[in-house]
Amino acid sequence: MISNSINLKKLSFLNLNYNHFYGTLNPNSTSLFELHHLRYLGLAYNNFSSSIPSEIGNLNRLEVLALAFNDFFGQVPPTISNLTLLTQLYLYNNQLTGSLPLVGNLTNLSIAYFSDNHFSGTIPSSLFNMPFLSDLVLSGNHLTGSFIIPNSSAPSRLNYLFLGNNHFEGQIIEPILKLRNLTNYLQLSDCGMNEFPNILKNLEKLEFIDFSNNRIKGKVPEWLWNLPRLDTVVVSYNLINGFEGPVEEVLVNSSLKILYLDNNYFEGAIPILPLSINMLDVRYNRFTGSVPLSICNCRSLTHLHLTLDTIY
Numbered sequence: 001m002i003s004n005s006i007n008l009k010k011l012s013f014l015n016l017n018y019n020h021f022y023g024t025l026n027p028n029s030t031s032l033f034e035l036h037h038l039r040y041l042g043l044a045y046n047n048f049s050s051s052i053p054s055e056i057g058n059l060n061r062l063e064v065l066a067l068a069f070n071d072f073f074g075q076v077p078p079t080i081s082n083l084t085l086l087t088q089l090y091l092y093n094n095q096l097t098g099s100l101p102l103v104g105n106l107t108n109l110s111i112a113y114f115s116d117n118h119f120s121g122t123i124p125s126s127l128f129n130m131p132f133l134s135d136l137v138l139s140g141n142h143l144t145g146s147f148i149i150p151n152s153s154a155p156s157r158l159n160y161l162f163l164g165n166n167h168f169e170g171q172i173i174e175p176i177l178k179l180r181n182l183t184n185y186l187q188l189s190d191c192g193m194n195e196f197p198n199i200l201k202n203l204e205k206l207e208f209i210d211f212s213n214n215r216i217k218g219k220v221p222e223w224l225w226n227l228p229r230l231d232t233v234v235v236s237y238n239l240i241n242g243f244e245g246p247v248e249e250v251l252v253n254s255s256l257k258i259l260y261l262d263n264n265y266f267e268g269a270i271p272i273l274p275l276s277i278n279m280l281d282v283r284y285n286r287f288t289g290s291v292p293l294s295i296c297n298c299r300s301l302t303h304l305h306l307t308l309d310t311i312y
Contacts, residue, residue, distance in 0.1 A: 012037045017045050021048060024048070049073070052074070057081075060084065069092070072096060074097060089111065092116050094116075115137045115138060134158060144167045149178045166191070173197040180203075184206075191214060196240075213238075220240060241266060279303040
C-alpha cells in the first residue's frame with residue numbers, strides 16, 4: 001500500500017514502477033490523490049488489486065499515467081477525462097472491463113496502451129480524430145463490432161497500431177487505408193483474416209507487419225518486399241504455401257531484418273535472404289533441399305530456426 005503520510009505537496013514526479021507494492025488504492029487511506037502538482041505518476045509493474053479510484057481525476061496536471069501490469073479491475077472511471085494535459089496513458093495488462101475509457105477530449109494524448117485487459121464493445125471513432133495520437137495499442141481485449149475510421153479533414157498522426165486478438169466483425173483492412181501516415185507497426189494477429197490484405201501495398205511507410213495466427217492461405221505477394229521501409233514480417237501460424245513471383249530477385253534486395261514464416265505450409269527451397277537479415281524462423285513448414293550457402297554471408301544473423309523442415 002501507499003502510505004497516507006505523503007506530505008510532499010509540491011511533488012511533480014513520482015516513479016514507483018517495478019516494486020512490490022500491493023493492496024488497494026483507497027483514497028480514504030492514501031494522500032496520493034492530494035498531490036495536485038503531479039505531472040508523472042508511475043505505479044506500473046506492482047501488485048495493486050483494486051478498481052481505479054475516481055479521485056484519479058483530481059490529478060489534473062498529470063502528463064504521464066502508468067498503471068500497467070497490476071491487477072486493477074472494473075471500469076476506468078469517467079473522471080479520467082479530467083486529465084486534459086495527459087500525453088501518455090499506460091493501462092495494459094490489468095483486469096479492466098467495460099468500454100474503452102473516454103479519452104476523446106484528452107487532445108494532448110500521444111500514446112495510449114489499453115492491451116491485455118477485458119475491454120469490450122466497439123472502438124470509439126473519436127480515437128482516430130485525436131490530433132496528436134501516434135501509438136494506439138488495443139490488442140488482447142474483447143472488442144467487437146465494425147471497425148470504423150471516420151473521414152477527417154486533418155490526417156491522422158497514428159503510426160503504431162495494434163488491433164490483434166479481438167473479435168471485430170466485417171472488414172478491418174479497408175478502413176486502415178485511411179491512415180495514410182501509418183508507419184512503424186501494424187499488428188493484426190488473430191483477426192480472422194483468410195487472405196493476404198493486398199490493399200495494404202499503398203501504406204508505403206510501414207516498417208513492421210504482424211499477421212500471425214490468422215487463416216491466411218495462398219502465397220505471400222511480391223509487392224510486400226517492395227515496401228521501402230519494411231524490416232519486419234511476421235506471418236506465423238497461417239496456411240501460406242509459398243511466395244508469389246520471383247522472390248529470389250526481390251527479397252534478396254530488400255532491407256528485411258526479421259522474418260517469421262514458421263508454422264505454415266511453405267514448400268520448395270528456402271529463398272536467398274538479404275544480407276541485412278538478423279532473425280529467421282522457418283520452423284514447421286515443408287521446405288526442402290539444402291540451406292542456401294549465402295546464409296553464411298549474413299553477418300548480422302543472430303537467430304536461426306529450421307526445425308522439422310526436410311532440409312540439410
